[in-house]
Amino acid sequence: xxxxxxxxxxxMTIFKVVLFFTLLMLMVGGVVMFERKVAxxxxxxxxxxxxxxxxxxxxxADGIKFLLKEExxxxxxxxxxxxxxxxxxxxxxxxLFAVIPFASPLPTGWGLVHMIVAxxxxxxxxxxxxxxxxxxxxVMAGWSSGSKYAFLGGMRGSAQMISYxxxxxxxxxxxxxxxxxxxxPDLISLQQGxxxxxxxxxxxxxxxxxxxxxxxxxxxxxxxxKRIPFDLPEAEAELIAGYHxxxxxxxxxxxxxxxxxxxxxxxxxxTVFFLGGWDIPFWHGDNIRVLADGTVIGDxxxxxxxxxxxxxxxxxSLLVTVFVWIRWTLPRFRYDQLMELGWKFVIVAAxxxxxxxAGSVLVLDRLGVHFGLPYAAILTGVNVVLxxxxxxxxxxxxxxxxxxxxxxxxxxxxxxxxxxxxxAAGRS
Amino acid sequence: MTRPYLGIFFLSIVGVAxxxxxxxxxxxxxxxxPTVAKGSPYESGMxxxxxxRERFSVQYYIVAMLFIVFDIETIFFFxxxxxxxxLGLFGFWEMVVFIAVLAVGLAYAWKKGALEWT
Numbered sequence: 001x002x003x004x005x006x007x008x009x010x011x012m013t014i015f016k017v018v019l020f021f022t023l024l025m026l027m028v029g030g031v032v033m034f035e036r037k038v039a040x041x042x043x044x045x046x047x048x049x050x051x052x053x054x055x056x057x058x059x060x061a062d063g064i065k066f067l068l069k070e071e072x073x074x075x076x077x078x079x080x081x082x083x084x085x086x087x088x089x090x091x092x093x094x095x096l097f098a099v100i101p102f103a104s105p106l107p108t109g110w111g112l113v114h115m116i117v118a119x120x121x122x123x124x125x126x127x128x129x130x131x132x133x134x135x136x137x138x139v140m141a142g143w144s145s146g147s148k149y150a151f152l153g154g155m156r157g158s159a160q161m162i163s164y165x166x167x168x169x170x171x172x173x174x175x176x177x178x179x180x181x182x183x184x185p186d187l188i189s190l191q192q193g194x195x196x197x198x199x200x201x202x203x204x205x206x207x208x209x210x211x212x213x214x215x216x217x218x219x220x221x222x223x224x225x226k227r228i229p230f231d232l233p234e235a236e237a238e239l240i241a242g243y244h245x246x247x248x249x250x251x252x253x254x255x256x257x258x259x260x261x262x263x264x265x266x267x268x269x270x271t272v273f274f275l276g277g278w279d280i281p282f283w284h285g286d287n288i289r290v291l292a293d294g295t296v297i298g299d300x301x302x303x304x305x306x307x308x309x310x311x312x313x314x315x316x317s318l319l320v321t322v323f324v325w326i327r328w329t330l331p332r333f334r335y336d337q338l339m340e341l342g343w344k345f346v347i348v349a350a351x352x353x354x355x356x357x358a359g360s361v362l363v364l365d366r367l368g369v370h371f372g373l374p375y376a377a378i379l380t381g382v383n384v385v386l387x388x389x390x391x392x393x394x395x396x397x398x399x400x401x402x403x404x405x406x407x408x409x410x411x412x413x414x415x416x417x418x419x420x421x422x423x424a425a426g427r428s
Numbered sequence: 429m430t431r432p433y434l435g436i437f438f439l440s441i442v443g444v445a446x447x448x449x450x451x452x453x454x455x456x457x458x459x460x461x462p463t464v465a466k467g468s469p470y471e472s473g474m475x476x477x478x479x480x481r482e483r484f485s486v487q488y489y490i491v492a493m494l495f496i497v498f499d500i501e502t503i504f505f506f507x508x509x510x511x512x513x514x515l516g517l518f519g520f521w522e523m524v525v526f527i528a529v530l531a532v533g534l535a536y537a538w539k540k541g542a543l544e545w546t
Contacts (some may be wrong), residue, residue, distance in 0.1 A: 010434065017438040021446070070459045075467035076480065087447040095443045098436045118435030125506070126436070146480050147469035159488050162495040169502035176509040245470055250454030254447065336545035339491070343543045347498065348534075351527060354505065358512060362520055365513060 004111040012110075016117050024097060028260045029059045035260075035324045042328040066253035074246045076146025085144060086251045089137025090258035096130045096265045099123040099184050103278050103309035104288045105300045112296060115278075115305060116185065121292060123184035124176060127269065128169050131224065134262065135161040138226075138233060138243050141255070145246035153242025156335060157226065157233030163342040164223040164230075170350035171217040174210050174357040175273055178202065188277035189289045193372065198291045202376045205281075207274040209379035212353050212386050214274045216346055221266040223342070225259065228327040232335050267319035268312075275315050278308035286311075349390065356386065490542045494534075501530055 004012055033048070033056060040047020048055035074082075103115040120126060135158050142154010176182060179190045180199055193203020207214040223230040234242030244255045271277060280286045286308050288298030333341070360382050369375050469476045504526065512519050537543060 009431065013435050014438055017435060017442055021439065021442050025446075067454050067457050070461065071454060072466045073460075073462065074469060076469055083451070086451070087444070090447050091440075091443045094446070095436070095439050098439045116435075117439055118432055120432045120436065145469070148471065148476075148480050151480050151484075155484060155488050159491045162499075163491060166495060166498045166502060169499070170505070173502070173505045173509050176506060177512050180510060180513060182506065182510065240470065240472065249458055250450055253454075254450060339545050340543065343494070344538070351531075354509075355524070355527070358520055358523070361513060362517060365516070 004113060008110040012113055013117070016113075020097065020102070020117055021094070024094060024261065024264065025257075027264060028257055029063075031260050031264055031320055032062075032256075033059045034320070035327070038321070038324045039328050042325075063253070066250045069249040071249040071251060072246070074146055077246065078144040078146070081140045081144035082246075085137050085141035086247065086254035086258075087137075088133070088140055090254045090261070092130050092133035092137075093258045093261035093265060096127065096262075097268060099126050100265070100268050100272055101185050101188060101277055102312055103305045104286055105290055105296070106302060106305040107300050112290070112300060114185075114290065115309070119183075119185060119290075121183050123187075124172065124182035127184075128172070131168070132162075132165050134224065135165075137255070137258065141247065142243040145243070147246050149239045149241075150243050150245045153233045153239045153245065156239075157243050160226070160230065160232060160338060160342070161224060163339060164220045164346065167216060167342060167346035167350050168220040168224060170347065170354065171213045171220060172273065173350075173354045174213050175206060177354070177357055177361060178206075178210070183292055184272060185290060186292070187272065188279060191276045192279050192287045192289070193284075194287060194289055194297065195372075197295065197297060198289060200371045202371070203373050204376035204380070205274065205276040205279070209376040209383065210274070210357070211380070211383035212349070212390065214270075215387070216350050216353070217273065218270060219341075220346060221270060222323065222326070223338075225263045225266050225323075227263065227323060229330045229333050230338060231332060232338055235332060263323055264316070264320065267316045267323065270319055271312060271315045275319075278312040280308060280311045353386070356382070487545055490537075494537060494542065497530070497533065501527075 036058070037047045037055075046055075048058035051057040051061045098117040099120060101114070101116040101119075106113045106115060138157035138161065139154050142150050142152075142157065145151070145154075175187065179187050181187075186199060189198070190201045191203070191205050192201065194201045202209065226233055233239075234244070236242075239245070244252055247255060278286075285299075286304050288296070288300045288304070290296050357379070360379060364375055364378060369378065469480065471477070505523075508515075508519060508523055515522075
C-alpha cells in the first residue's frame, strides 16, 4: 500500500494536527484532574468532589474561572516580555509532540496514513531543540515581572533547566548509537525487531539494553518538567509561586497548562525512547515498519492502529501516574543538592555511560555477535552490572542523594555531611 | 523534501493561535480595574522593600558558561553516534580524545569550586 500523496497528504496533515492538538488539550485537563484525585487519595482526603459527578468537572470550572477573573498587571513589569512569557511557556510544550508516533499506520482509501503529525528525518534534534525552548518562558517571566520572588524563581528555573538539558541530551546519545539514525519511527522499529530490508533492529525495548540511560532520562525529564523533587523554581515555602508569582487568571492558567502538557510529552517521550512506543509486547502482528523512503513492511489494518494506540496510551498513563506518585511522596531538594546532582552526577554518569555503550558496541561488533536479541541481551547484562555499581558501590549515600560535601566551610556544613538518606535530603 | 515538515508548520500555527486566543479571550472577558496595591510587586502583603533588579549570585553566570561548553559537546555527540558503528575503533578513540579535553575542563571547574553552591 502506498503512502499518501499530494492534496490528500496536506488535508490529512491538517486533520491530524487538529485532532491531536484537541486530544492533547483534553488529556492535559484529564491529567490535572487525575493528579488532584491521586493527591487526595495519597493524603487520605476526598480531593475535588463538588463540581459534576465525582468532581470530574472541576477542571472545566477552573478553566472558566481562569477566563473570567481579573488579570492584574504589575506596574514594574516590562510589557513585551511579560506578555510573551506565558506563550513561550505553553507553545513549546504543545508542539513538541509533533514528532511522536502515536500508533501503527492506518490504511485508508487514499493510502497509508502515518499516525504521527510530522515524520521528519531529524526527529531527535527536533525534540532537543523544542525541548530547550521551555527555558525562555521561565526566564522571561522571572525577569519581566519586576518582583523579587519571580526574579529568584526565574534565575533558579533557568539554571536548573539548562543544567539538566545537557544531561537529557547526553542520555539520548546511546540510543542514536544503537539505532544509527535520528528518525523517531525507526526507533520504534529498532525496539520491535525486523529482519531483511532497512536498518538492522534489536527487537527489545530499550529500557533493558540501555537501563542506565532510562534511569537518567527519567530523572532529567522530571527536572525539566520542574516537578517535585525538582520544583525549586516555584517552591511555595520560599518563593510564593516562583517565576509566575505576578501572573493571574488566564496567564497563570497558561503556565499551568504548559507545565502539565510538558509532563505529558515527557511521559510520551520516555514511552517512545525506552518502552517501545506503540509496540504491543510479545506480539509480532503489530510489527509494521515504514522506511524513510516510504516502503511499507508488515500488514497494517485499522484494528491494529486502535490496539497500538491503546498500548501507547496505557504506557504513557502509567508513566504519568509514576510522576504524580513521586510528586506526592518525595520532599523537595535543596538548591545546592539539585545543582550537584545535575553537574556532578547526571552529566558525568551520562558521559561515561556513552563510552561504556560505545565500547560494548565495538567489542560486540568485533566478536561478530548478531545485531538482534543476543546483542540486546548482552547489553542488558552490562547494564544490570552498571546499575548495581552505580546505585550500590560508586554512589552509596553520596552523589545520588545530592548531599555530597567534599569541602566543609563554616559550621553549618560539617553537620550536613553526617546526615545520610532521604531524611537528610528533605532537611532544609 | 520539505513535505514532512508541513505537520510541524501547521502545529506551530495552531499552537501559537491557541495561546493567542486564550490570552485575548481572557482579556476581553475579564474585568480590569487596576489600583495602586494591585500594581505593586507581591511580597506577602508587606510593602515592597528595595528594587528588584539588583545584584544576584554570580553562580548563575558560571552555570550558563559551563552550559554552553557542554551543550556544544552534546551536539558533537549526535553526528558521531549516527555513524559510530561504521567508524569503529577510530571513532571511539577520536571521541575519547575530544571528551578527555572537556573532562579536564570540568575537573578544573570542579576543583576551583565552580560547581559548589554557597
